[in-house]
Amino acid sequence: SQQGEEDPQALSIQEGENATMNCSYKTSINNLQWYRQNSGRGLVHLILIRSNEREKHSGRLRVTLDTSKKSSSLLITASRAADTASYFCAGAAGNKLTFGGGTRVLVKP
Amino acid sequence: DTAVSQTPKYLVTQMGNDKSIKCEQNLGHDTMYWYKQDSKKFLKIMFSYNNKELIINETVPNRFSPKSPDKAHLNLHINSLELGDSAVYFCASRATGDYGYTFGSGTRLTVV
Numbered sequence: 001s002q003q004g005e006e007d008p009q010a011l012s013i014q015e016g017e018n019a020t021m022n023c024s025y026k027t028s029i030n031n032l033q034w035y036r037q038n039s040g041r042g043l044v045h046l047i048l049i050r051s052n053e054r055e056k057h058s059g060r061l062r063v064t065l066d067t068s069k070k071s072s073s074l075l076i077t078a079s080r081a082a083d084t085a086s087y088f089c090a091g092a093a094g095n096k097l098t099f100g101g102g103t104r105v106l107v108k109p
Numbered sequence: 110d111t112a113v114s115q116t117p118k119y120l121v122t123q124m125g126n127d128k129s130i131k132c133e134q135n136l137g138h139d140t141m142y143w144y145k146q147d148s149k150k151f152l153k154i155m156f157s158y159n160n161k162e163l164i165i166n167e168t169v170p171n172r173f174s175p176k177s178p179d180k181a182h183l184n185l186h187i188n189s190l191e192l193g194d195s196a197v198y199f200c201a202s203r204a205t206g207d208y209g210y211t212f213g214s215g216t217r218l219t220v221v
Contacts, residue, residue, distance in 0.1 A: 031207050042113075042199060043152075045209030086150060095140060095164055097210060099152040 006089060006100040014108050019076040021103040023089030024069075030092050032065055032072045037086045037102070046087075047074075079107045112136075115200050115213035122190055123221055130185045130216045132200030140164075141183040142201040142210070143175060152199070158183055190220045 007022045025032070031050045035043040049056045049065045049072070056063050062075040072089055084107045090099045113134045122128050134141065142165075143155040157165035158177040172188040183200060200213040 033209055035209075035212075037150075042212040042214040043201075043210075045211065048207060048209050050207055088152065090152075092207075095157055095159065096154060097142075098154065102150050 006087075006103045008103060009101065010104040010106070012106045012108065013079055015079060015081055017079055017107075019079050019083070019105050019107070021074050021087055021105070023072045023074070023100050025072070025089070025091040025098075025100070026070065027091065027093060027098075029067075030094070032063075033090045033092060033097065034061075034063060034072075034074050035088045035090060035099075037088065039085070043088065076105075079105075081107050081109045083107045113200055113202050113211050113213040115198075115216050117216060118214065119217050119219075121219045121221065124190055124192060126190050127186070127188045128190060128218070129187070130198055130200075130218075132183045132185070132213060134181055134200075134202040134211070136202055136204070136211060138202035138204050138211070139180055140203050140205070141177065141180070142203075143183065143185050144199040144201060144212075146197040146199060146215070148196070156183075156185075187218075190218075192220050194218060195220045 033048045034046045037043045047058045049063050060077045065072045086102045086104050088102045090097045115132050140159045142157045146152045155169050156175040160180045161177045174186045177183045197215045197217050199215050201210045203210045
């Protein structure tokens, strides 16, 4: 079964705008990870946040984690056309990484 | 290049055939995985090996059999292929600890 839901399922923004997507998960996790998948390609690891962390930054990415609500958010600031992709959250528990359904992001130039 | 590499990239085959997908990683990771991505982009874990030992075996038809000859290789053999097996299969690996996974570029399997 899927770890949880991602919201929205699709997002269309103009270049330069910020993109925010949310993820909810069902079970306890050790960490939560975000991945990007360009069309027809494999998944690329973006950022990992541990269960005892609340916020993390990496370049134009900001991720938050609320373990009490079992939710996370990914913010991409100052989006670029190259950010067009599907973004997946995934909860890690033990040796297993379970993915959400993904958010398709279209950044229009 | 350090990476997770899968072969073949595309596989078109008829129902009832048997096929294999190969995966190799040169990252020195101990744990490797097979994931299936369906037409709606949902990713589901299938199997995981840690240093050649099977540690995760999800509810997968027994027509699917993984094999790990060493910790750098994880192959997937599929017997008696069915239309519903059509999907993209991803191999991944990770180091021990809180690290992200490294995914291969995927094998698109089409059963006709």
